[in-house]
Structure formats: structure tokens, C-alpha cells
Amino acid sequence: MMQLYGVRGWGSGIAEAMLCLADVPYDFIDVEGFDQPGAARDRLDAVNPLCQVPALVLDDGTVMTETAAIALLLADSYPALAPPRNTPDRALFYRLLVWLVANVYPTFTYGDYPERWAPSSPSELVTATDQYRQSLHLWLEDQAREPFLLGDSVSAVDIYVAAMVNWRPRIAWFRENTPRLTRIAERTSALPALASVMQANGWRSDNNA
Ligand SMILES: N[C@@H](CCC(=O)N[C@@H](CS)C(=O)NCC(=O)O)C(=O)O
Incomplete structure (x- = not known):
């Protein structure tokens, strides 16, 4: 196992x-x-x-x-976990998957441990990475299809959205600024296959996102 x-x-x-x-x-x-x-x-x-x-x-x-x-x-x-191979949706899956880990994830890498990277001004680094992350989420909102990020079928990239609405800038910001991402997170978290893992992680596992 x-x-x-x-x-x-x-x-x-x-x-x-x-x-x-x-x-x-x-x-x-x-x-x-x-x-x-x-x-x-x-x-x-x-x-x-x-x-x-x-x-x-x-x-x-x-x-x-x-x-x-x-x-x-x-x-x-x-x-x-992904659209069929050799389709335009598979290409978009690769693009958004890599975009998420190359762009959004590093804002946490640096912002979660600011004293490592900017010992003399850690709060400035938190502010800068938090602001940049918001602009990234707004970009993703523009790309988002529905009901899931890539359209009709759920894929692994929806899981990032479902996790990230629980992290900074937190759910109230997502509700106000990224309604599509918020709905995608709700739908993903409510999938029967994911409800218990979402709950185990302390993430929204119902339609209250
Ligand atoms: N690029 C990695 C990032 C993993 C990552 O940064 N994980 C965080 C927790 S959410 C971590 O372990 N942080 C501790 C550290 O960076 O020291 C991935 O996509 O898995």
C-alpha cells in the first residue's frame, strides 16, 4: 500500500x-x-x-x-484525474496544473515562512505574496469553465481549487471576487469520493463554501 x-x-x-x-x-x-x-x-x-x-x-x-x-x-x-489524452482539454489540464504549482504554490512557500527569505522585513514579504496570489486567483477565475475548471468533468486541477479556497486569502475573499472558483470548489468538495477526505483535512466538504 x-x-x-x-x-x-x-x-x-x-x-x-x-x-x-x-x-x-x-x-x-x-x-x-x-x-x-x-x-x-x-x-x-x-x-x-x-x-x-x-x-x-x-x-x-x-x-x-x-x-x-x-x-x-x-x-x-x-x-x-485528467481529460483524455491527445485532446485540447488534456493540454489545458497540463497547462493549468503546472501554472498552479509554478505560480500559486510558491506564494505560500515564501509567504508561509517569510523570516527565511526576508528576515529583515517578513511582514512585507507576506503582504507582497498575499497580494500577488490574489491577482493569480483572479487570472484563474477568468480561465475557469463550469461546472469544473476544465468544463464538464472533474480533474486533479479542481482539487487545488477546492483546497486553496480554504487558505489565504480565505473563503470570504473568494466568495466576493471569484464566484466561479468558489462554485467549482463547492462542487468538487461535495463529490462523494472526496467528501470524507475534505472533512479529514478540515476543508469544506459540503455546499457551504
Ligand atoms: N511544489 C510542492 C510544494 C510543497 C509544499 O510547499 N508544501 C508545504 C506544505 S503545504 C511544505 O511542505 N512547506 C514546508 C516548507 O517549505 O518548509 C508541491 O506542489 O508539492
Whole structure:
């Protein structure tokens, strides 16, 4: 059985929801507190020296990090995660998946630990990355189709939206500024395959988003 190293409510929840959407069984290994020295960090470090979650240990022992790489790996075997190959929607899936991890995710990488990157002005870095993230969400709102980000079918990119509406700038901002993303998050979180993983991560799992 695959082993997913993570912290509930963190980015590992994105990989966890992908596993659930694909109906792949996994063991969850909770490494809460890994971002500080201690036993949880040592445990994660043993499989992922980057000390980031998610880290997914495959059945053959291969360690996968990076949510997008996990999405692409799973999509090779589980069609529920992506549009069919060699279609325009598959191309858009690749584009938005990489866009999310290349643009939105780093705003958290730097903004969540501002003292690492801007020790003399951490709050300025938080403000700048939070503002930039809002502009990114507005761009994604313009690209969004409905009922799901790519149109008629759910895919792994919807899971990012469903997770991210729970993070800064938080749901009230999304409701006011990105109604399509808000509805996409609602629909994704309410899917029967995802309701319990959303709840486990402390994310909206009903239509209250
Ligand atoms: N590009 C990575 C980013 C993973 C990431 O930044 N995870 C965060 C938690 S949401 C983390 O582990 N942060 C701790 C750190 O960067 O020290 C991915 O898509 O999986």
C-alpha cells in the first residue's frame, strides 16, 4: 500500500484527495510539526530530504514529491484525474496544473515562512505574496469553465481549487471576487469520493463554501 506523508489541512491534502478521486488505497503518515526540528521532521526527512509535504512512497519504494508530479503519475493509470489524452482539454489540464504549482504554490512557500527569505522585513514579504496570489486567483477565475475548471468533468486541477479556497486569502475573499472558483470548489468538495477526505483535512466538504 502506498504511504502518504502529510499534515491534515496542508498541501498533502491535495495529493490525498487525488488518491481518493482515483480510489487508490493509501496509509496516511501524520508528520504534523515537521517544519520544526524534532521527531516528525526526522521521520519525513528520512523519505524526503526536501522536508516538504506531500511525500508519497509508492508500492515499490519510489518516493514521489510535488503534487503536480503525483497528479501526472496517477493520471497515467487513473482516467478519473485528467481529460483524455491527445485532446485540447488534456493540454489545458497540463497547462493549468503546472501554472498552479509554478505560480500559486510558491506564494505560500515564501509567504508561509517569510523570516527565511526576508528576515529583515517578513511582514512585507507576506503582504507582497498575499497580494500577488490574489491577482493569480483572479487570472484563474477568468480561465475557469463550469461546472469544473476544465468544463464538464472533474480533474486533479479542481482539487487545488477546492483546497486553496480554504487558505489565504480565505473563503470570504473568494466568495466576493471569484464566484466561479468558489462554485467549482463547492462542487468538487461535495463529490462523494472526496467528501470524507475534505472533512479529514478540515476543508469544506459540503455546499457551504
Ligand atoms: N511544489 C510542492 C510544494 C510543497 C509544499 O510547499 N508544501 C508545504 C506544505 S503545504 C511544505 O511542505 N512547506 C514546508 C516548507 O517549505 O518548509 C508541491 O506542489 O508539492
